[in-house]
Amino acid sequence: MSTTAMQKKMCLFVLLVFALTALAGCGGKPASAPANTTLKVGWDFEMPIADPVKSGYFLVRSGIMETLVAVDFDGRLVPGLALEWQAIDATAWKFTLRPNVKFHDGSLMTAKSVKLAVERFAETAKTIPLDSIEIVSDHEILIKTRKPVVALPAYLATPESSIYGEKAMVDGKFTSLIGTGPYKFVQVAQDKSIVTEGFAEYWKGAPHIKQVINRHYPDAQTRFMALQSGEVDFIRNVLPANAKLLQGNAGYQVAVSPVGRVRVIYFNTEQAGLADHEVRLAISHALDREAIVKDVLGGYSKAAAGMFPENLPWGNPAIKAGEHSVATARALLDKAGWVDNGSGIREKQGKKLEFNLITYSSRPELPDIALVVQAQLAAVGIKLNIQVADIGVAEKAMVSKNFDMVLVARGLAFTPDPSIAFEDFRSTSMSKYRPNYVNKELDSLLEGALRETDPAKRQADYYQAQEIIDKEIPAIFLNYYVHVDAYKKTLRNFRIHPTEAHVLTSDLQFQ
Incomplete structure (x- = not known):
């Protein structure tokens, strides 16, 4: 056979292979990437x-990372790295750990590693008055507290209580992310x-x-x-x-859902002007919460009636959203002695009714809300200066009491228990979000609720605490957060x- 004939035959063979391959791709199950x-x-x-x-x-x-206690989509405490927990007495809780859980370095989660993580969390967060942690077995620990802590399981659902491997610590310092x-x-x-x-x-x-x-x-x-x-x-x-x-x-898909977060303005209730309850009440009446939801948030929110949104079980249903009334706001300021002498800004004894508001742009809607708040307060004779800074600046200002007003999107459910949100309003609070507010009756209610083991009585304490906050107005709850994510x-x-x-x-x- 000649070279030319062999080349033709080879070409036909190659073409036949390609054809058979194409047919195989077309018939039966399609080839998938x-x-x-x-x-x-x-x-x-x-x-x-x-x-x-x-x-x-x-x-x-x-x-x-993961925590001992998890939270389901209904906001209920459910097993996480712990299978179950029970109160042995008022100051002792036993946690049974999930077996065969591996850390990222291949080591098994044991009672020893959990003890280490919980002890460091208690020492740092200060929310758990820890007395001791005893290892009962490889999969059981007994946590003892110096006083009753009915919210202990909820505290062990907060991200800071995450459990990590023993090798994450070197010479007492955290060095490696070894989670589960x-x-x-x-x-x-x-x-x-x-x-x-x-x-x-x-x-x-x-x-x-x-x-x-x-x-x-x-x-x-x-x-x-x-x-x-x-x-x-x-x-x-x-x-x-x-x-x-x-x-x-x-x-694209857009996910929209209410979460445990509220946009809130905290007042420094010891600052000149804001120490007057009638001024704080006037500000509340001056704010049109529905307009903010509609015009700034595009309807992706709901005007707030108190601290807690409906998707959290802790809110007092008797508390209603603040009434918007420019006339009422002006009348309250008149009564408090703040008069407009023609400049558009009210004055009292030579001092203008003027405040500074700090907010941050990492929640991109907050500066826009601040501008609307500024305009609504101007309508009743209050001048508001806006400072857009980093969230750390806002938190530092509150801790140092160096602020007039701060606008934040306050998370309420990272720790799935109302006591953490109420910490903002306790006079000896170590929260980053403090309105510099002191009310001894409120302090007593909140401290009692931390020890109350009867859920109904505890809820009643928190309902009463919300009524005090609603009446005294150390903060104004604007609207509940609706989270919006998007993805392919x-x-x-x-x-x-x-x-x-x-x-x-x-x-x-x-x-």
Whole structure:
């Protein structure tokens, strides 16, 4: 056979192979591309890789760390790394630990490792008056407190109480992120993104997502553009206007859900002017809460009636949203002796009715709300100066009592018990959010509720505490937070958790 003939035959053979391959691809089951297993997330807040007792929120949100007690989507306490717990007496609780839980370094979770983590949490957070922790067995511990703490299981659901491996500590210092969660910390990349990988030995089963790239976008518009460009698959905390744009796009899913958070203005009740209850009441009447929900938040919220939203079980149903009445606000200020002499700003004894309000832009709607508050107060003769700073600046101002008013989006359910939210209003509070307010009756109620073992009596104490706060107005609750996240429609099984703590779970997967 000639060389030319052999070449023709070889070409026919190659063509036949290609044809058969194509037919195989067309018939029977179609050939499928491997599913995407890398998730790229755009976060709204900073992503601290740090000791969980100091900054555990991102570590739990990102699925690196877990706690003894978990919270379900109805806000109820459920087993986490602890299978069960029970009060032995007023100052002793026994926790039974989940067996066969592995840390990211391959070691098993034991009573010893749990004891270490809980002791450090109690020492740092100061919410648990810890006496001692006894190891009963490899999977049982007995926690004893110096006084009754009925909310102990709830305190052990807060992210700062995360459990970590013994090798995370070196010479008394936290050095390594060795958690139990579905995603294992790998590295901080050159672009400052945080890379985690699915933990194959996770106690609930290996996650579908094999790698997560976490990026921080402090600006909401930049986050939105990163989602649209494909730079990330999922973003948190979407502006209302952007959410409406995405809801009309077939390629994206918008998740909207109320969470345990309220936008609130705290007053320094010892500051000149604000020490007067009638001035605080006038400010409350001057604020149109419904207009803020409609005009600033695009309807993604609800005007507040007291501290707690309906999706949390602790609110007093007798408390109603503050009435908006410019006429009432003006009459109250007249009664308090604040007079407008023609400048548009009220005065009293030569001093203008003028306050400074601090807020922050990491919650992108807060500066816009502040501008509306400024305009609504101007309508009754109060001048408001706005300072937009970092959230740390706002917190430092409150702790140092160097503020007039602070506007924040206050999380209420990171610790799923009302006592933490009420800590803001106790006169000896160590909370970062303090209105510099003293009421001995309120102090007595709150301290009694911490010891009350009867749930009905405890709820009654908290109802009465809310009535005092509603009457005295050390703070104004504006509206309840509705969280808005957005992601590519190919991502499955995401839900907004009411505590905002659990974001990246082992259930997530791409279609």
